[in-house]
């Protein structure tokens with residue numbers, strides 16, 4: 001018996017608990033803190049709605065809701081709809097189209113990539129359309145082969 005054990009036994013003995021065992025102290029569980037994304041930018045509406053890393057989850061949820069809503073509407077209108085479709089561009093790089101909609105009766109199809117942008121000028125819609133076209137047009141041969 002070590003001196004520490006004797007001290008413990010004397011302490012318990014003085015309490016009239018000769019054969020008692022001291023309760024083990026519960027180890028405190030360390031709570032894992034999720035790292036919050038930090039941002040040092042000025043909180044303008046443009047920044048928060050479009051780029052702030054702290055708002056990424058909400059921005060993605062908004063995007064999924066918009067995409068789902070468009071897909072549902074197209075299905076009701078009898079389009080054949082596929083969401084989150086991987087495709088290959090002419091240069092071999094990959095893309096993921098949000099929606100591919102096919103109207104087989106009229107032999108036409110659409111690549112849709114809905115985006116919510118903070119309006120900065122009256123050319124915004126045209127500029128975004130051009131941006132999206134340059135992103136997805138290289139995938140048209142890939143979809144045409146299918």
Ligand SMILES: [Zn+2]
Pocket residue numbers: 039040041042043047048051052053054
């Ligand atoms: Zn921010």
